[in-house]
Amino acid sequence: MTSPAHDIVSGALVFTGERSRLGYRLNRMAMSLTQPANRAAFQADEAAYMRAMGLDDVEIDRVLRRDWKAMLDNGGSIYLLLKIAGSVGHTLQQVGAHTGGITPEALAERNKKA
Amino acid sequence: MAQIVGGIGSSHAPSIGSAWDKGLLQDPLWRPVFDGYAAARAWLAEQKPDLFVIVYNDHANRFFFDAYPTFALGVGDLHAQADEGYGKRDLPDLKGDPDFAWHIARSLVEDEFDPTICQEMTLDHGVLSFLPALADLAVPVIPLAVNVIQHPIPTARRLYRLGLALRRAIQTGPADRRVVVMGTGGLSHQLHGTQVGRFNAAWDNEFLDLLESDPERLAALPHRDWMERGGTEGVEMIMWLAMRGAMGPNPTRAFRNYQVPMTTGYGLLALNPDQVAVQPPST
Numbered sequence: 001m002t003s004p005a006h007d008i009v010s011g012a013l014v015f016t017g018e019r020s021r022l023g024y025r026l027n028r029m030a031m032s033l034t035q036p037a038n039r040a041a042f043q044a045d046e047a048a049y050m051r052a053m054g055l056d057d058v059e060i061d062r063v064l065r066r067d068w069k070a071m072l073d074n075g076g077s078i079y080l081l082l083k084i085a086g087s088v089g090h091t092l093q094q095v096g097a098h099t100g101g102i103t104p105e106a107l108a109e110r111n112k113k114a
Numbered sequence: 115m116a117q118i119v120g121g122i123g124s125s126h127a128p129s130i131g132s133a134w135d136k137g138l139l140q141d142p143l144w145r146p147v148f149d150g151y152a153a154a155r156a157w158l159a160e161q162k163p164d165l166f167v168i169v170y171n172d173h174a175n176r177f178f179f180d181a182y183p184t185f186a187l188g189v190g191d192l193h194a195q196a197d198e199g200y201g202k203r204d205l206p207d208l209k210g211d212p213d214f215a216w217h218i219a220r221s222l223v224e225d226e227f228d229p230t231i232c233q234e235m236t237l238d239h240g241v242l243s244f245l246p247a248l249a250d251l252a253v254p255v256i257p258l259a260v261n262v263i264q265h266p267i268p269t270a271r272r273l274y275r276l277g278l279a280l281r282r283a284i285q286t287g288p289a290d291r292r293v294v295v296m297g298t299g300g301l302s303h304q305l306h307g308t309q310v311g312r313f314n315a316a317w318d319n320e321f322l323d324l325l326e327s328d329p330e331r332l333a334a335l336p337h338r339d340w341m342e343r344g345g346t347e348g349v350e351m352i353m354w355l356a357m358r359g360a361m362g363p364n365p366t367r368a369f370r371n372y373q374v375p376m377t378t379g380y381g382l383l384a385l386n387p388d389q390v391a392v393q394p395p396s397t
Contacts, residue, residue, distance in 0.1 A: 008307075009338065009341040009342055009346055010304070010307070010308075010309050010312075010341070010342055010345075010346075011307040011308030011309045012304060012306055012307030012308070012309065012310075012341075012345070012346040013306070013307065013346070014265055014341065014346055015263060015264055015265060015346075016264075016265045016266075017264065017265065017266070020179050020264050024179065027174075027178075027179060028178070028179075028180070030199075031174060031178045033199050034175060034196070034197050034198065034199050035197070036197065036201070039199070072306055077174060077179075077263065077264070078305050078306050078347070079173040079174045079263060080174055082199065083174075083198070083199030086198075086199040086200040087199065087200075092128075092305065092377065093377075095305075095306070096305050096306050096310040096311065097310060097311075099306040099307060099310060100306065100307055100308050100309070100310035100311075101308065102310070107310060107311045110310075110311040110312070111311050111313075111377065
């Protein structure tokens with residue numbers, strides 16, 4: 001599913017109700033990771049945990065591949081993606097850079113130019 | 115009789131809290147930010163506040179999209195820290211002020227604002243990132259969360275009016291309190307997309323100017339303008355308008371700082387409120 005172009009501002013997706021609906025299962029799974037016991041279960045077997053949370057194979061695969069851009073494009077909220085990132089040891093910079101198609105190093109350079 | 119003794123606008127970001135926890139007060143990158151908080155902290159202490167009303171947003175920690183409130187007011191005795199997905203920080207739970215908070219709830223609803231009223235509220239970096247650097251954490255807090263993360267979100271003008279309503283609510287409060295109102299968020303930042311990492315220091319400074327001198331102009335800006343100038347996440351800057359509304363027509367600036375070291379344009383503003391009398395509710 002593609003994103004409606006009118007909800008893009010300066011190359012960034014606006015998190016609308018439509019996107020929230022699209023990404024609901026992924027975001028719900030990510031929200032569950034605010035509980036330490038759930039983080040441990042997720043880290044022990046990511047695919048099994050996500051399957052139990054009702055995600056389908058395509059959604060699970062995006063997480064396993066750390067495809068942050070695909071997660072975002074398919075309704076992931078940046079704030080929920082950061083909870084998945086925290087559980088798998090990725091940083092805000094890694095997630096953000098991936099969604100922008102640049103390296104974390106390039107993002108760090110961009111930040112310095114503020 | 116309760117009175118408003120000050121207003122604070124502040125950025126919030128996990129990185130401020132993390133830098134504070136690591137003690138990076140003298141770090142070359144962080145020192146200008148923390149020096150700003152130290153100066154504002156001294157001013158704040160002089161106001162002798164005994165209650166903070168903090169307008170902020172929850173980042174999917176207390177609330178999820180199964181039921182995401184547009185406005186939510188914390189009326190409990192104690193506000194615990196939320197686990198944002200990577201464990202809790204070493205911070206105390208914050209005290210609430212239930213009687214005063216329920217009064218604010220009644221007053222806001224009479225004024226046609228209808229918050230979700232929360233006897234249990236957990237707080238995330240929207241409050242807890244900057245507050246340890248700014249204030250004594252023993253001061254009770256009434257948190258007012260605003261949805262700025264799942265559109266449709268309230269307009270800038272709605273936030274400004276919320277501030278006007280908060281002013282009336284506080285000034286008719288049921289107990290003798292010295293209240294500081296805070297608005298948090300921003301400033302410009304972009305966490306994702308092809309322009310990830312962009313800032314807009316010119317806009318941030320224009321925003322800080324207009325917040326003092328012409329909040330009506332900011333209140334009139336549509337969301338798209340905020341997002342084009344300050345990023346899709348930078349739209350949370352609208353929450354500063356609630357603080358500004360609570361300050362009355364002609365506040366004076368006590369302190370201002372702006373730095374752009376990392377992920378977010380970091381702004382800090384302290385205002386002395388206009389001491390005009392209570393206004394009747396708008397119709």
